[in-house]
Amino acid sequence: MAINLSKGQKIDLTKTNPGLSKIKVGLGWDTNKYDGGKDFDLDVSVFLTNANGKVDKETNFIFFNNKQNENGSVVHAGDNRTGEGDGDDEVIDIDLKNIPADVEKIAFTITIYEAEQRSQNFGQVSRSYVRIVNEESNVELIRFDLGEDFSIETGVVVGELYRNAGEWKFSAIGSGYKDGLAGLTRDYGLQ
Template identity: 40%
Template sequence: MAVSLQKGQKISLEKEAGGVLSRVKMGLGWDVASSGKAGGFLGGLFGGGGGNDSIDLDASCIMFDTNKRPIDAIWFGQLQSKDGSIQHTGDNRTGAGDGDDEVINVDLSRIPANVQSLVFTVNSFTGQTFEKVANAFCRIINANNNSEVARYNLSAQGNHTALILAKVYRHNGEWKMHAIGETASGRTFHDLMPAIVPHA
């Protein structure tokens, strides 16, 4: 059973998965708070077609080296890391269907040795604040068997336009996850960098 993370908690991904994790997916999901229509697991993200309920949240992953310098970023403007180890499945603007709203695939075995951490963020590209967002979460899935390893449910609502969700990082030769859950403001990850770097 997946571990449910609290803000600030750190876990060993391999310990929770019960073995070596080579490929993982970071799944991100959210609902629109005002629509009142859940529509399945996460289908209510953009409500029932009303224009006012539309909110385009974007997931990003920033790769940092041991000196906390950004090396690469995976987002809707660049769906794959330059080394090919991380791939974004694409921008979800409709929220249709069940499951994760956006997914970032990570091949841990292919992450370059100089990469120390991966920081995952989500931001409101359309500029609406998270007062309109409910039930936000991020989760790590073992891509080899599609089992959920860890889930972090965020109390995301508030007058901000972005969240620094979590960090996956190397520690003593294994991959760990740190639930961050810090609010920030910005339409893309570029705007968030001053807030992200202290967590890298």
């Protein structure tokens, strides 16, 4: 049975699931009743950072135009441009045992594509979540529902996987960005 996390909560992932190697990180959302005449496209981006919380090479920034890191241990399964339907809208496949040694943290973010031009923000997004599934057994291990805490933000750091004493842990972040992907890439050390 999945463990439901609250904002700010941290949990052991590999220590409590011995032998866990391959996981799927599913992110999902719906949009509120919104009638702006424009598509609502949310995108998942993943930042693989060093110990200083910075991405040290562009291949460690995973998104719809760069679907995997150098060794293929983190793979974006594809861009969902509508968020229609039930279940995960975008999925990241991760092979924990093959994450390069210089990667200390894997941050999962959701941004709204062309948010400013379309006058869109996370106040118009509902039922957003992140969940971690054991790929082998297809069992959901962790779930974090973001809630409705956002209004003017156009980007959100949903959660982070991070190394701690040789094990992987997950932290439920839920931190919003008013300047979306530009703010995220800046803070993670990309131009």
